[in-house]
Amino acid sequence: MAAHSVSPLAPAAFPELPAINGVKLHTATLGIRYKGRPDVLLAELAEGSAVAAVFTTSTTASAAVRWGREALRGGKARAFLVNAGNSIAFTGKAGEQFVADEVAATSKLLSCEKNEIFTASTGVIGEPAKADRITDALPAMLAETASWSDAARAIMTTDTFAKGATASAEIDGTTVKIAGIAKGSGMIEPNMATMLAFVFTDAKIPHATLQAMLADCNGRSFNAITVDSDTSTSDTLLCAATGAAGNAEFDDPNGPDLAAFKTALEAVLVDLAHQIVRDGEGASKFITVNVTSALNDGEAKTAAKAIANSPLVKTAIAGEDANWGRIVMAVGKCGVMADPNKLTVSIGGIPLAHKGERVADFDEAPVTAHIKGQYIEIDVDLGFGNGSATVWTCDLTHGYISINADYRS
Amino acid sequence: MAAHSVSPLAPAAFPELPAINGVKLHTATLGIRYKGRPDVLLAELAEGSAVAAVFTTSTTASAAVRWGREALRGGKARAFLVNAGNSIAFTGKAGEQFVADEVAATSKLLSCEKNEIFTASTGVIGEPAKADRITDALPAMLAETASWSDAARAIMTTDTFAKGATASAEIDGTTVKIAGIAKGSGMIEPNMATMLAFVFTDAKIPHATLQAMLADCNGRSFNAITVDSDTSTSDTLLCAATGAAGNAEFDDPNGPDLAAFKTALEAVLVDLAHQIVRDGEGASKFITVNVTSALNDGEAKTAAKAIANSPLVKTAIAGEDANWGRIVMAVGKCGVMADPNKLTVSIGGIPLAHKGERVADFDEAPVTAHIKGQYIEIDVDLGFGNGSATVWTCDLTHGYISINADYRS
Numbered sequence: 001m002a003a004h005s006v007s008p009l010a011p012a013a014f015p016e017l018p019a020i021n022g023v024k025l026h027t028a029t030l031g032i033r034y035k036g037r038p039d040v041l042l043a044e045l046a047e048g049s050a051v052a053a054v055f056t057t058s059t060t061a062s063a064a065v066r067w068g069r070e071a072l073r074g075g076k077a078r079a080f081l082v083n084a085g086n087s088i089a090f091t092g093k094a095g096e097q098f099v100a101d102e103v104a105a106t107s108k109l110l111s112c113e114k115n116e117i118f119t120a121s122t123g124v125i126g127e128p129a130k131a132d133r134i135t136d137a138l139p140a141m142l143a144e145t146a147s148w149s150d151a152a153r154a155i156m157t158t159d160t161f162a163k164g165a166t167a168s169a170e171i172d173g174t175t176v177k178i179a180g181i182a183k184g185s186g187m188i189e190p191n192m193a194t195m196l197a198f199v200f201t202d203a204k205i206p207h208a209t210l211q212a213m214l215a216d217c218n219g220r221s222f223n224a225i226t227v228d229s230d231t232s233t234s235d236t237l238l239c240a241a242t243g244a245a246g247n248a249e250f251d252d253p254n255g256p257d258l259a260a261f262k263t264a265l266e267a268v269l270v271d272l273a274h275q276i277v278r279d280g281e282g283a284s285k286f287i288t289v290n291v292t293s294a295l296n297d298g299e300a301k302t303a304a305k306a307i308a309n310s311p312l313v314k315t316a317i318a319g320e321d322a323n324w325g326r327i328v329m330a331v332g333k334c335g336v337m338a339d340p341n342k343l344t345v346s347i348g349g350i351p352l353a354h355k356g357e358r359v360a361d362f363d364e365a366p367v368t369a370h371i372k373g374q375y376i377e378i379d380v381d382l383g384f385g386n387g388s389a390t391v392w393t394c395d396l397t398h399g400y401i402s403i404n405a406d407y408r409s
Numbered sequence: 410m411a412a413h414s415v416s417p418l419a420p421a422a423f424p425e426l427p428a429i430n431g432v433k434l435h436t437a438t439l440g441i442r443y444k445g446r447p448d449v450l451l452a453e454l455a456e457g458s459a460v461a462a463v464f465t466t467s468t469t470a471s472a473a474v475r476w477g478r479e480a481l482r483g484g485k486a487r488a489f490l491v492n493a494g495n496s497i498a499f500t501g502k503a504g505e506q507f508v509a510d511e512v513a514a515t516s517k518l519l520s521c522e523k524n525e526i527f528t529a530s531t532g533v534i535g536e537p538a539k540a541d542r543i544t545d546a547l548p549a550m551l552a553e554t555a556s557w558s559d560a561a562r563a564i565m566t567t568d569t570f571a572k573g574a575t576a577s578a579e580i581d582g583t584t585v586k587i588a589g590i591a592k593g594s595g596m597i598e599p600n601m602a603t604m605l606a607f608v609f610t611d612a613k614i615p616h617a618t619l620q621a622m623l624a625d626c627n628g629r630s631f632n633a634i635t636v637d638s639d640t641s642t643s644d645t646l647l648c649a650a651t652g653a654a655g656n657a658e659f660d661d662p663n664g665p666d667l668a669a670f671k672t673a674l675e676a677v678l679v680d681l682a683h684q685i686v687r688d689g690e691g692a693s694k695f696i697t698v699n700v701t702s703a704l705n706d707g708e709a710k711t712a713a714k715a716i717a718n719s720p721l722v723k724t725a726i727a728g729e730d731a732n733w734g735r736i737v738m739a740v741g742k743c744g745v746m747a748d749p750n751k752l753t754v755s756i757g758g759i760p761l762a763h764k765g766e767r768v769a770d771f772d773e774a775p776v777t778a779h780i781k782g783q784y785i786e787i788d789v790d791l792g793f794g795n796g797s798a799t800v801w802t803c804d805l806t807h808g809y810i811s812i813n814a815d816y817r818s
Contacts, residue, residue: 060741060749090737090749092766125734126767233741311720315813325534328499332469332642340469340499357501358535397814401807404724 009278009286009374009394010161017148017166017179021202022046022242027146027154028137033085033123038154040134042141043080043198044110046242050207051077051118052214054222056235062089063099064119065234071115075207077240078116079106080198082155083134084183085123089233094128105135109142120196120236122157122183152181155196158403159183159279165271169203169264172257174247176203178264182272184279195235197222197272203261204243205250212253213262214239221269224301225392226308227280239265277392282399285317287376287392294387299336301389306334307378314396320371324352331380342383347371355383418687418695418783418803419570426557426575426588430611431455431651436555436563437546442494442532447563449543451550452489452607453519455651459616460486460527461623463631465644471498472508473528474643483524484616486649488515489607491564492543493592494532498642503537514544518551529605529645531566531592561590564605567812568592568688574680578612578673581666583656585612587673591681593688604644606631606681612670613652614659621662622671623648630678633710634801635717636689648674686801691808694726696785696801703796708745710798715743716787723805729780733761740789751792756780764792 023045027038053072055065081102088095103117110117146154152162163182168175184195205213214237222237250257278286289307294300307313310330316323324345331338341356348370351359370376376395432454436447462481464474490511497504512526519526555563561571572591577584593604614622623646631646659666687695698716703709716722719739725732733754740747750765757779760768779785785804 056741057744058738058741059744059747060737060752090734090752090762090765090767092750092764094766125737126762128766233738311809312813315810318810319814321814325499328469328534329467329642332465332467335466335468338468341501343469343499353499353535355501356499357503357537358499395814396810398807398810400720401724401727401805401810404721405728405730405804405806 006160007279007283009283011275014149014152014162015164015166017164018177020177020179020200020242021244022049023200023240025146025148025151026141026144027150028141030133030137032083032133038146038150039084040137040141041082041151041154042106042138043151043200044142045077045079045240046244047078048243049077050075050205050210050241050243052207052211052239053118054215054218054237056233058233060090060233062087062121062234063095064088064121065236067099067103068118068236071118074113074115076116077118078110078112080118080120080238080240081106082120082196082198084155084157086121086127086129087123087125087234088121088129089125091126091128098129098131101131101135105138109138118238120234122155122196122234125233148179148181155181155183157183161279163272163275163279165268165275167264167267169260171203171247171250171261174245176201176245176247176261178268180268180272182276184276195222195276197237199237199239199265199268201241202243202245203241204245204247205241205258209251209253209258210239210241213258213265216253217262217266217269220266221273224390225273225277226305227277227394274392277394280394281403282397283394284397284399285374285376285395287317287378287394289391289393290377290379290388291382292379292388293382293385295337295385296387297389298387300387301391302334303331303336303380303382304389304391306330307380308391308393311396314393317371317376318395318397322347322352322367322371327378327380328353338382344381344383346379348377349379415569416688416692418692420684423558423561423571424573424575426573427586429586429588429609429651430653431458432609432649434555434557434560435550435553436559437550439542439546441492441542447555447559448493449546449550450491450560450563451515451547452560452609453551454486454488454649455653456487457652458486459484459614459619459650459652461616461620461648462527463624463627463646465642467642469499469642471496471530471643472504473497473530474645476508476512477527477645480524480527483522485525486527487519487521487525489527489529489647489649490515491529491605493564493566495530495536495538496532496534496643497530497538498534500535500537507538507540510540510544514547518547527647529643529647531564531605531643534642557588557590564590564592566592570688572681572684572688574677574684576673576676578669580612580656580659580670583654585610585654585656585670587677589677589681591685593685604631604685606646608646608648608674608677610650611652611654612650613654613656614650614667618660618662618667619648619650622667622674625662626671626675626678629675630682633799634682634686635714636686636803683801686803689803690812691806691810692803693806693808694783694785694804696726696787696803698800698802699786699788699797700791701788701797702791702794704746704794705796706798707796709796710800711743712740712745712789712791713798713800715739716789717800717802720805723802726780726785727804727806731756731761731776731780736787736789737762747791753790753792755788757786758788
């Protein structure tokens with residue numbers, strides 16, 4: 001397996017994450033595919049923890065995702081069990097058995113219902129395996145606890161750095177904490193395919209409320225990033241609320257009592273999502289695409305995604321070329337309501353094209369300086385309506401081709 | 410401007426195209442952007458020639474496309490005027506004036522209606538220009554005729570080879586000829602953005618009938634290819650029928666009298682479309698994606714396009730990796746009805762995954778031999794329904810990144 005050097009966009013260090021009451025982390029080093037590092041994570045949750053989740057929309061979803069969709073109906077979780085190195089996706093009955101065995105063993109050890117156990121697997125697609133190796137290790141795993149940084153490393157495949165984020169908020173005067181970890185860097189190396197994120201809070205929040213908040217915040221975080229437009233069969237975002245903080249309980253996901261918590265939750269999700277983009281395959285630049293004055297928010301997001309997914313826009317940024325013609329092209333192809341005579345395109349805050357014509361005498365120096373930097377901002381104003389959206393992506397470089405084509409699995 | 414070496418998938422030579430009665434080709438070498446080669450084409454058509462056209466669906470379409478959409482209502486054409494080097498797209502009023510001046514000058518010279526003149530421009534986006542240079546050259550152009558190969562070269566931007574195709578058919582006992590030229594290799598180099606194709610026949614076919622046949626055949630030719638999923642602002646397919654062959658006229662585009670003609674027309678369009686893929690930026694392999702047993706043909710095409718546009722599938726092929734997991738991923742993400750337990754994926758005719766599980770003991774040698782070749786076949790059977798579709802694409806290599814990112818415009 002080729003080792004990739006750490007992304008130039010990686011944070012300086014793994015952040016300090018606080019302990020979350022009601023959450024115990026356990027890891028094991030089983031060498032499923034990666035050697036000499038933890039590759040299995042069991043996040044044990046206090047009894048009664050509420051759970052919320054968002055899964056891949058793929059119609060060829062993995063067995064773990066299909067199980068998760070079912071189990072989520074119960075609204076509670078006692079553990080998340082995750083392995084890296086084999087996604088067990090597209091292995092037919094073997095995959096279903098793998099998940100069933102994991103769920104049976106874990107629920108027995110924790111004396112809970114099966115639908116309180118959520119699993120996730122990331123790694124090779126299509127390689128059948130038995131769960132024995134993992135289930136046999138569970139008793140020893142439970143005997144020791146692991147750090148956040150161990151947990152974040154245990155779920156990595158070819159990520160070049162471990163990803164964590166934290167925030168806190170007050171609910172009716174009680175301080176609650178949020179901590180999350182994630183993995184993913186596009187679809188990663190040949191056969192590797194998953195974005196995973198696990199977020200924990202000691203807040204007391206009912207399942208349905210947590211689910212509504214998670215789904216909403218997910219739209220502006222993980223669902224607002226793209227590395228290469230490819231969607232994994234195993235993408236999973238799980239959020240557990242242990243209730244250990246003892247705050248007063250509120251139901252309304254959009255009410256004033258949970259507003260600060262929701263802001264903090266979104267901040268953690270956005271931070272983790274950005275870290276996945278910063279670990280995008282071959283990424284050398286982090287790109288923010290803002291689309292404004294669209295017919296509505298949905299159309300704004302469609303246009304922003306079209307720009308962020310365009311190989312021609314992404315290669316132009318890699319080439320440090322302020323090529324606004326390609327941005328116009330991407331807007332035009334995606335089918336949203338647009339009028340070439342109303343479009344304004346800015347890079348680094350400087351308008352390059354205004355109302356359908358290039359700006360003849362714009363100041364090139366600050367645009368050139370901006371595009372040579374690591375953080376690129378593209379603003380497109382469609383010239384009518386109030387819809388807006390922000391999407392984050394990375395550039396498309398020789399590194400992406402090298403990672404995905406230069407060697408065989 | 411960087412010169413790219415000829416695509417490894419290029420045909421050995423430009424084909425021999427027959428003269429088409431009622432069509433006179435004229436070119437000029439004006440040095441608009443390219444030096445020492447023709448860069449303007451005027452295809453003069455006999456009076457009363459019927460025209461059919463398919464234009465880009467982009468909502469930021471160029472002025473030439475917007476004019477063409479209007480002019481098509483007349484159903485007749487006396488000339489196609491094409492220039493390479495400047496697309497005049499996204500230049501606001503300047504672009505509209507450019508097209509209006511071209512149309513006025515050409516219709517005056519040919520003593521015809523303005524809506525019998527169609528124009529196309531390919532090259533830099535967003536650079537305003539005046540049409541004088543081209544309109545001033547028209548009288549001299551009309552004085553001499555050019556060859557098919559000159560005409561095909563005159564419309565190239567950074568294509569690495571000139572593209573032409575021909576076929577013939579009988580209509581009610583009369584032999585009619587078809588000849589076509591095209592240009593395009595993805596969105597080509599920075600700021601270059603257009604696929605153009607011009608097809609001529611001496612058959613006598615009414616406008617509405619020709620339009621229906623062209624639109625239908627286009628769906629299985631130009632609309633069934635993809636290089637990088639990006640859609641140009643200027644894509645144009647124009648077809649003229651001069652009627653000089655003197656065949657009996659038939660109205661039904663799907664009737665038995667025109668069946669042979671339609672087959673020949675589709676053959677020319679498919680040949681030209683394949684040549685564009687074979688000139689795809691950085692292409693080293695030509696990929697055919699067949700999807701069968703989908704819910705309907707539309708869903709089959711959606712799935713085939715998702716596979717053909719997936720950067721992970723395209724880089725896997727470039728890396729000569731029979732990575733069927735990525736093909737399953739692409740099917741899953743595109744939203745068509747699919748069941749992981751019914752999918753069969755074959756490469757080079759050898760099933761690698763059957764009904765949701767990998768084929769454990771498939772014969773690897775022929776698959777390896779196939780994927781090391783230049784022509785790759787991917788077959789996906791969704792396992793229910795009668796829908797099918799074929800899409801053609803090329804692989805994604807370092808060449809694509811080099812062409813699009815390694816130098817600035």
